[in-house]
Amino acid sequence: MAKEMIAMLLAGGQGSRLYALTQKLAKPAVPFGGKYRIIDFPLSNCVNSGIDTVGILTQYQPLELNEYIGNGQPWDLDRLHGGVHILPPYQQASGSDWYKGTANAIYQNISFIERYNPQYVIILSGDQICKQDYSEFLKFHKEKNAEFSVAVMEVPWEEASRFGLMVADEDDRITEFQEKPKEPKSNLASMGIYIFNWDILRKYLMEDEADPESENDFGNNIIPNLLKDQRRMYAYHFKGYWKDVGTISSLWEANMEVLDPEHSGINLFDDDWKIYSRNSGMTGHRISETALVEDSMITDGCRINGTVKHSVLFAGVSVAEGAVVEDAVVMGGTVIKPGAVVKHCIVAENVVIGENAVVGAMPDENDSGVATVGPGVYVGDNAKIGPHAMVSKNVKDGEEA
């Protein structure tokens, strides 16, 4: 049975700029927004858009990601025909290869796509926070009779040179592609989300693979080749919230934006476009007599006895009496002991922050660093972690990092 469109989700990214968070974790598996992981967004978008077949291309530190995806049931992707499939690089008769680039990752899984014989393939990225209806995108692709479409966001002109830019005519047909140009001719930034006609994608992947000079990358090779051949390429304007959470500061910022859906545009409280996730199964959270909770998101299993302001707390975080958490992202299972002060920072899963320890600091004019504590780290009593620190090893009592 043929599928109209299947999704291929690029989830092999190392996320090196998230360093302490991604030493043992693929970037798409990084926790986000209280009870989600980044990959929940593209997966939920797929299901909400009616896509029931998703290949997830993994490479870097896939263990936790694989376990998290499991059989795909939380996203309703446990299907008889289709569903979610983890696609790591594998050994073939003619030898084995790591995925050399984004295009090569898809190339190595051509036979997976052929099993479903789709008309269209959507290429997704596993490191963005975005709620998008891919069926609208496909509608656009069909209306334009396109062979390739790319979702683009208008970005401020002064920032345009940080992005891959699509130059398009009045009909949204793409005439030129600029990768991080010094002098941008457009402010339409590629979101790295593409819809291809499958026959076109297949042809260009084969040709690209045959080219020994190629980096096997969509942005650097496939798109320029399509342009060269004057294929029907269109830019689809996406107007919602979109954030690449590739850096500590953007990850922190996106979490803070979740706290203010009225202004930021990222609303997780939307019954019509739910984001699904694997559930912690913990009991309801407790807020005691001594607690003060304001402007925050609290997840199942939390025990709050201290002060929590403008923060996102994941499942099972405990904040002891006298501890203060502000402007912070605190991931699941972390324990914050009495008197600890945790501010303007990201604290990963299962961290222990000792009594009267200080992590991060509120920003001032000269300094707005976001401190980061990696998973499982023990921060000793009275220890101090500065606003720029990236901590991935235990910090002893009273020490500074």
Next chain:
Amino acid sequence: MINSSTNALGIIFPNSYDNMVPDLVNVRLMASIPFASRYRMVDFVLSSMVNCGVNNVSVIVRNNYHSLMDHLGSGREWDLVRKHGGLHIFPPFAEKKSSLYKERVASLASILDFLRSQKEKYVVMSDANIAVNFDFNALLKRHIETGADVTVAYAKEELPESVFKTEANDRGFYYTMNIEEDGRVSKMYVNPRRRGIQNFSLNIFAIERELLIDMINTAYVRGQVYFERDVLLPKLDDLNVQSYCFDGYVARITDIKSYFDENMKLLDGKNLDGLFSAAPIYTKIRDDNPTRYLKGAVVKNVMAADGCVIEGEVENSILFRGVKVAKGAKVKNCILMQDTQIDEGACVEYLITDKDVHFTAGKTMRGTDSYPGYVSKGHTV
């Protein structure tokens, strides 16, 4: 077999004691009454069975069971989607000659063919009016070690206040027991009214499957109704009925006041740990977002599930999933079930609001400590 499941099948009676809480079971049954901010009563016994390796569980429903069917679904959340065993829901089997069964004997009689076809040597049975993290393996171990015919679990506790009321007899039977030094049950009392600590039956049983089939067969043809009163009690001399003392946390629903109190008791961390720390309790997943507390929210001594949005004041309360408390609203000593909405300036105190209750702006309603008010499902105040 390695890691084989426990050699017992489970049976749950979800309708037992329905008439103790007539308000709450108007649109549901005992087993699907919401409890402890994100659970239903059945979750506790069912999860306990699963956690103890009982992977073949039958739920014999009688009436008002739509909500329970919806809650249990295929049993996935309890890991009970299995080729062998898994979750069975037995609705009443409508026959011309039989009326709707009322009690344990008739319920069990309706699944005798099923019981005959199963492989497990033992059966564990429970009602759903108690929230416990129960160790069925310890019960079975005791059952096997003592060579008992039947083993009944009990807790040492005082009888609930509700049984001392005059109408208590109309609300179903409860049992206390005299227990010999070797653990054997020498006497059972039906609806006693004694003060002080009693050996209060939890109505959780272990029994060999073959023996249960025999007993029910005999009892059913004799027109007997109650398993404890009609089958066990007259035979305490002939049968070796043993007891198992459960010393863990027990929340027992005996009337609406106890429902209110047992929820509120979980605001104490010691009780919460007592009920939940032994093994995980599973429930249906709703995929709510985390709970959001806005600027100006004042929250003291609250247990809340995911999916709430709190902008007003909430104190000493239990909030189920998706509750909304608007700015200026006050909630004190309340149990607000799923998707209750309290609008701006509304004020509620000592209330149990059922699912989807809506208090419009400025409305006030108060129950009292001794008699909490109840607003039924879907009503707008």
